[in-house]
Amino acid sequence: MADVSEVRSFDAYAPSNIALSKYWGKRDARRNLPTNSSISISLADWGSHTTVGPAPSGRDVVSHNGDILASDDSFARRALQFADLFRAGRSSDLPLSITTRNTIPTAAGLASSASGFAALTRALCGAFGLDLDETDMSRIARLGSGSAARSLWHGFVRWNKGDRADGLDSYGERLDLDWPAFRIAIVALDKGPKPQSSRDGMNHTTQTSPLFPPWPAQAEQDCKAIEAAIAAQAFDDLGPLVEANALGMHATMMAARPPLCYLTGETWTVLHRLWQARADGVAAYATMDAGPNVKLIFLEDSTDDVLTLFPQASVIAPFGQEFGPGS
Numbered sequence: 101m102a103d104v105s106e107v108r109s110f111d112a113y114a115p116s117n118i119a120l121s122k123y124w125g126k127r128d129a130r131r132n133l134p135t136n137s138s139i140s141i142s143l144a145d146w147g148s149h150t151t152v153g154p155a156p157s158g159r160d161v162v163s164h165n166g167d168i169l170a171s172d173d174s175f176a177r178r179a180l181q182f183a184d185l186f187r188a189g190r191s192s193d194l195p196l197s198i199t200t201r202n203t204i205p206t207a208a209g210l211a212s213s214a215s216g217f218a219a220l221t222r223a224l225c226g227a228f229g230l231d232l233d234e235t236d237m238s239r240i241a242r243l244g245s246g247s248a249a250r251s252l253w254h255g256f257v258r259w260n261k262g263d264r265a266d267g268l269d270s271y272g273e274r275l276d277l278d279w280p281a282f283r284i285a286i287v288a289l290d291k292g293p294k295p296q297s298s299r300d301g302m303n304h305t306t307q308t309s310p311l312f313p314p315w316p317a318q319a320e321q322d323c324k325a326i327e328a329a330i331a332a333q334a335f336d337d338l339g340p341l342v343e344a345n346a347l348g349m350h351a352t353m354m355a356a357r358p359p360l361c362y363l364t365g366e367t368w369t370v371l372h373r374l375w376q377a378r379a380d381g382v383a384a385y386a387t388m389d390a391g392p393n394v395k396l397i398f399l400e401d402s403t404d405d406v407l408t409l410f411p412q413a414s415v416i417a418p419f420g421q422e423f424g425p426g427s
């Protein structure tokens with residue numbers, strides 16, 4: 101029987117991320133292997149702090165933002181299932197305490213699965229004494245939530261789709277490109293639960309949308325062009341590509357049968373206000389994920405314009421401070 105003392109307490113942090121070039125569609129659902137590569141920007145100190153250690157009570161305990169979760173809670177179940185990857189076959193011998201706290205304001209309405217599974221991966225590796233590098237941890241985090249593969253680093257990260265059936269070449273990689281003036285604003289519109297999880301929405305779109313088949317090739321092309329625009333710090337190229345890529349992803353969902361639309365009337369109101377402001381010279385662009393909230397990208401000198409347009413927005417400077425690789 102395994103000894104519980106094999107597990108030590110370990111704290112970890114991972115930032116959340118927003119995809120500039122989206123992941124939407126899997127070539128292998130069990131391994132979370134994507135149909136195309138994607139690129140994200142990490143959200144600095146908006147993320148998840150997770151501690152994994154032995155459970156003194158002798159039973160698994162999962163707590164989230166200070167509350168102990170019921171054993172049938174979906175987050176608790178997903179976290180423990182993920183932990184089972186580390187304690188394969190030994191779960192009853194190695195009861196775990198998993199404590200996680202999000203620094204993402206609840207009002208921001210951002211999903212926390214990316215930072216949650218990346219922080220959980222780091223914490224489990226530390227707790228089980230596994231000396232893995234970020235690439236290996238990204239491969240593991242991917243199994244919890246695809247976008248978690250991009251949350252092991254700060255800054256811009258590309259998740260390589262890979263071609264191998266076993267997924268060993270599908271992991272995140274930090275782009276060695278800092279852009280201190282780059283800004284993100286979160287325009288929070290709805291704090292309610294998602295109508296459909298991104299996992300279910302992605303499967304439904306892949307299986308039923310006649311607009312899905314051309315998407316992976318377009319998304320791969322967008323990903324390359326977005327990386328080139330970031331490398332050149334060419335914001336006037338980057339912004340339109342990011343917005344078109346997001347709207348293309350939402351178009352695949354809207355064409356699904358029955359249709360899937362995460363965007364609400366409020367989302368469209370924000371978009372129309374943004375497009376009017378752009379016609380008047382404000383250089384900000386939008387991206388949306390599996391929910392109604394709008395994320396804007398812009399450069400530092402447009403901050404006042406963006407906050408005048410959307411006073412409720414929260415502005416994040418992703419390169420605003422020095423971050424260590426694991427901080």
Ligand code: PMV
Nearest residue numbers: 119122123246247298389390
């Ligand atoms: O990681 P998941 O399974 O929650 O999927 C994320 C999907 C999007 O957020 C819509 C796009 C992306 O690339 O993050």
